Amino acid sequence: MALTESQHKAINRYRSKNKAQVQYINRRSVAKNFILKDATQEDLEMLLDCIKKRQQELDN
Template structure:
């Protein structure tokens, strides 16, 4: 997909103004990609424990 110069500038401006959200989206994307493409059974077992603990933290 080819972006116009105006769209590139708009994207850069949004990224600067929304740095935390952009970082959140990038980290979430990386995590999902890792789980789908690279993870092993051992990785998934560990991630399930981490997710369970995180859910308990957020519930309390």
């Protein structure tokens, strides 16, 4: 289903007004896809360590 010109404009307006949220969603998607599709055992171990450290930071 093709988007209309007004839909494209609305999407671009949203993206320009919500840059931080759009960036957050994009980064989360990239991270999830890396974990699910490309990560090795070594990558997963490193990421788990990083996640534990980040959780401790957020808890403090």
